[in-house]
Amino acid sequence: MNRSTAWSRLAALLGVEHPIIQAPMAGGATTPELVAAASNAGGLGSTGAAYLKPEDIVKHSRRVRELTDRPFAINLFVPPPPPAEVAPDRMLAVLAGYHARLGLAPPQPPTSPMPSFEEQVDAVAESGARVVSFVFGVPPAGVLARLKARGMVLAGTATTVREAKLLEAAGVDFIVTQGSEAGGHRGTFAGPVEKSLVGTMALVPQVADAVGPPVVASGGLMDGRGIRAARALGAAGVQLGTAFLTCPESGIAPVYKAALREAQDDATVVTRAFSGRPARGLANDFTEALSDSPDILPFPLQHAATTPLRAASAARGDPRYMALWAGQAAALSRGLPAAELMRALIEESEREA
Amino acid sequence: MNRSTAWSRLAALLGVEHPIIQAPMAGGATTPELVAAASNAGGLGSTGAAYLKPEDIVKHSRRVRELTDRPFAINLFVPPPPPAEVAPDRMLAVLAGYHARLGLAPPQPPTSPMPSFEEQVDAVAESGARVVSFVFGVPPAGVLARLKARGMVLAGTATTVREAKLLEAAGVDFIVTQGSEAGGHRGTFAGPVEKSLVGTMALVPQVADAVGPPVVASGGLMDGRGIRAARALGAAGVQLGTAFLTCPESGIAPVYKAALREAQDDATVVTRAFSGRPARGLANDFTEALSDSPDILPFPLQHAATTPLRAASAARGDPRYMALWAGQAAALSRGLPAAELMRALIEESEREA
Numbered sequence: 001m002n003r004s005t006a007w008s009r010l011a012a013l014l015g016v017e018h019p020i021i022q023a024p025m026a027g028g029a030t031t032p033e034l035v036a037a038a039s040n041a042g043g044l045g046s047t048g049a050a051y052l053k054p055e056d057i058v059k060h061s062r063r064v065r066e067l068t069d070r071p072f073a074i075n076l077f078v079p080p081p082p083p084a085e086v087a088p089d090r091m092l093a094v095l096a097g098y099h100a101r102l103g104l105a106p107p108q109p110p111t112s113p114m115p116s117f118e119e120q121v122d123a124v125a126e127s128g129a130r131v132v133s134f135v136f137g138v139p140p141a142g143v144l145a146r147l148k149a150r151g152m153v154l155a156g157t158a159t160t161v162r163e164a165k166l167l168e169a170a171g172v173d174f175i176v177t178q179g180s181e182a183g184g185h186r187g188t189f190a191g192p193v194e195k196s197l198v199g200t201m202a203l204v205p206q207v208a209d210a211v212g213p214p215v216v217a218s219g220g221l222m223d224g225r226g227i228r229a230a231r232a233l234g235a236a237g238v239q240l241g242t243a244f245l246t247c248p249e250s251g252i253a254p255v256y257k258a259a260l261r262e263a264q265d266d267a268t269v270v271t272r273a274f275s276g277r278p279a280r281g282l283a284n285d286f287t288e289a290l291s292d293s294p295d296i297l298p299f300p301l302q303h304a305a306t307t308p309l310r311a312a313s314a315a316r317g318d319p320r321y322m323a324l325w326a327g328q329a330a331a332l333s334r335g336l337p338a339a340e341l342m343r344a345l346i347e348e349s350e351r352e353a
Numbered sequence: 354m355n356r357s358t359a360w361s362r363l364a365a366l367l368g369v370e371h372p373i374i375q376a377p378m379a380g381g382a383t384t385p386e387l388v389a390a391a392s393n394a395g396g397l398g399s400t401g402a403a404y405l406k407p408e409d410i411v412k413h414s415r416r417v418r419e420l421t422d423r424p425f426a427i428n429l430f431v432p433p434p435p436p437a438e439v440a441p442d443r444m445l446a447v448l449a450g451y452h453a454r455l456g457l458a459p460p461q462p463p464t465s466p467m468p469s470f471e472e473q474v475d476a477v478a479e480s481g482a483r484v485v486s487f488v489f490g491v492p493p494a495g496v497l498a499r500l501k502a503r504g505m506v507l508a509g510t511a512t513t514v515r516e517a518k519l520l521e522a523a524g525v526d527f528i529v530t531q532g533s534e535a536g537g538h539r540g541t542f543a544g545p546v547e548k549s550l551v552g553t554m555a556l557v558p559q560v561a562d563a564v565g566p567p568v569v570a571s572g573g574l575m576d577g578r579g580i581r582a583a584r585a586l587g588a589a590g591v592q593l594g595t596a597f598l599t600c601p602e603s604g605i606a607p608v609y610k611a612a613l614r615e616a617q618d619d620a621t622v623v624t625r626a627f628s629g630r631p632a633r634g635l636a637n638d639f640t641e642a643l644s645d646s647p648d649i650l651p652f653p654l655q656h657a658a659t660t661p662l663r664a665a666s667a668a669r670g671d672p673r674y675m676a677l678w679a680g681q682a683a684a685l686s687r688g689l690p691a692a693e694l695m696r697a698l699i700e701e702s703e704r705e706a
Contacts, residue, residue: 160617160618160619161617161618161619161684162617162619179552179554180533180550180552181551181552181554181555191619194622195619195620195621195622195636196619197533197550198534198618198619198681199532199533199534199552199553199554199572199573199681200552200553200554200573201532201534201552201553201554201572201573201574201579201582201583201682202534202572202573202575202618202680202681202682203618203681205575205576205578205579205682205685206618206682206684206685209685219552219554219555220552220553220554220555221554222555222558223558225558225585225586225587226554226558226585226586228582228585229554229581229582229583229585229586230554230582231585232578232579232581232582232584232585233578233579233582234578264513264514264515265513265514265551265555265556265559266513266514266515266544266548266549266551267548268548269547269548283548327555328551328552328555328556329554329555329558329559331514331559332558332559332562
């Protein structure tokens with residue numbers, strides 16, 4: 001298929017002018033204002049709803065719909081099997097030192113912070129979102145069927161060809177490839193993360209050759225250069241996360257925005273230190289100290305265990321103990337309002353250099 | 354600068370029609386026939402000469418010049434500081450098990466297999482090569498000045514923005530960026546390898562923004578899609594290694610070529626097992642067994658220590674104990690004759706999709 005045709009077909013499927021997706025990022029970055037601005041400017045805004053309670057998904061989506069009548073997307077984590085019983089004492093002892101340093105009460109044994117996935121799906125089904133995307137696995141067949149029956153467009157996230165084929169077999173409408181450059185959690189679910197850090201340049205053409213559904217490229221894309229490159233590789237659309245983190249509408253802490261603007265290309269690491277799942281972010285005191293710790297708890301318990309520390313660190317404007325998720329091209333962050341950024345991306349991606 | 358202008362300016366600097374470089378790959382892959390075919394077809398062939406004795410550089414170059422009157426390139430390793438005294442006994446004990454399995458005589462204490470760098474430079478200066486490229490560091494100022502005085506075009510290899518700036522400061526004529534997707538040894542020299550695995554999509558635009566000399570993209574490029582993508586990112590030229598490994602003219606073992614054609618995108622690892630320096634190749638029994646070994650010797654002693662095993666494994670057509678260097682898009686290998694491959698790359702890179 002002609003590249004231009006693939007591009008406009010995906011735009012039509014998403015119901016947008018340009019298949020340029022503001023990536024869903026769980027944890028508060030994707031405010032209704034950010035999502036709506038991206039959609040209003042002609043792309044597709046996305047909410048990272050994985051940590052949101054069902055009632056908050058409802059509230060968030062209502063607010064997005066007040067701010068835009070354009071399509072938007074919601075993203076959920078495919079829940080992992082419940083972790084085996086774990087003994088958190090050693091991790092709590094590690095965290096206790098940091099808590100003491102910041103004057104926080106001692107850390108408590110963590111419990112899963114994840115809302116019921118089934119209830120999240122209920123809320124998403126009622127949200128008015130046009131697109132629902134998933135990470136961390138193949139969504140259950142019943143969930144896909146149910147959302148599809150409501151006319152929703154469904155996407156999965158792949159970090160390898162193998163994962164893309166599993167998602168195609170499950171019947172998703174398009175596949176987001178997550179190159180190794182990408183910030184935040186790795187979507188890897190069908191192999192070891194160490195072997196699934198495939199760069200965008202290598203991943204997109206191999207996935208595009210291997211599967212039928214349209215492929216959306218993500219990982220390392222920050223501007224029109226990345227978007228044009230992704231199209232050349234065979235992508236029918238693109239998804240940019242880190243690029244939107246420094247927008248004024250993004251919900252992340254100011255100290256985190258400042259760190260992104262100052263990041264070097266070699267400043268990131270893939271770490272389990274904050275959540276228990278491998279994710280790419282700027283190295284800091286906490287990732288350095290815990291990088292090889294055998295005491296890191298499985299996801300989502302490590303996420304829960306580190307929540308008070310991360311929150312206190314952010315509140316103090318101290319980047320040392322926060323999760324500073326970032327892709328490898330964070331230094332190309334621009335800090336523009338989301339609508340301006342989306343318009344710039346559209347304009348740059350269509351410019352003939 | 355306009356992208357097309359940058360592309361044709363680099364072609365003029367290299368003295369070729371198209372700034373598409375067949376990557377230098379040390380260890381025997383880049384035969385005179387491969388190098389000459391790439392150059393004759395309108396790109397730039399390169400010899401990986403790092404392990405070649407000075408007299409073999411002379412012989413090799415003479416043969417290349419018999420086969421082509423077009424420009425070609427030669428690549429050398431910037432020598433590391435001599436390794437501290439090492440006790441190889443534990444590694445020799447590990448290798449002894451493999452030697453026994455293959456009926457080889459017991460492994461011997463290794464000595465550096467590297468010819469004198471100064472004498473290699475002497476040979477390169479007389480080789481008739483138009484382009485000299487380096488990996489693993491900033492070439493000594495005297496070496497650069499001497500080769501430059503002979504009218505040679507000089508290049509360094511960067512895996513991060515920091516390394517690109519160091520090479521620019523040293524006065525190289527162009528900079529090859531090596532994205533994390535690339536097969537073979539990592540060129541990293543100014544930071545830990547773990548933090549220097551920057552994907553091509555993120556690396557090229559950041560380096561292009563940071564330095565003045567033309568940037569050549571490598572890492573994950575296998576066909577016209579990758580070349581067009583690299584141009585969109587700001588590259589003035591491209592370098593492809595893995596793509597040429599399966600050419601009939603390439604000097605690698607048939608079993609290695611077969612493995613490349615069958616490789617999956619998630620089949621590679623970055624390992625020190627074969628040479629002591631991190632390099633990307635297909636995972637096999639040897640990389641799995643030695644992945645975390647504290648007994649791996651520093652480069653180039655590990656290379657020397659594993660040479661008999663690698664050679665015997667290749668001679669038997671057994672891929673288990675060979676270094677199967679490969680980029681993350683090896684599965685897009687085509688096995689075409691080098692001239693046909695180069696012509697296809699040129700045609701595909703200029704095609705409007």
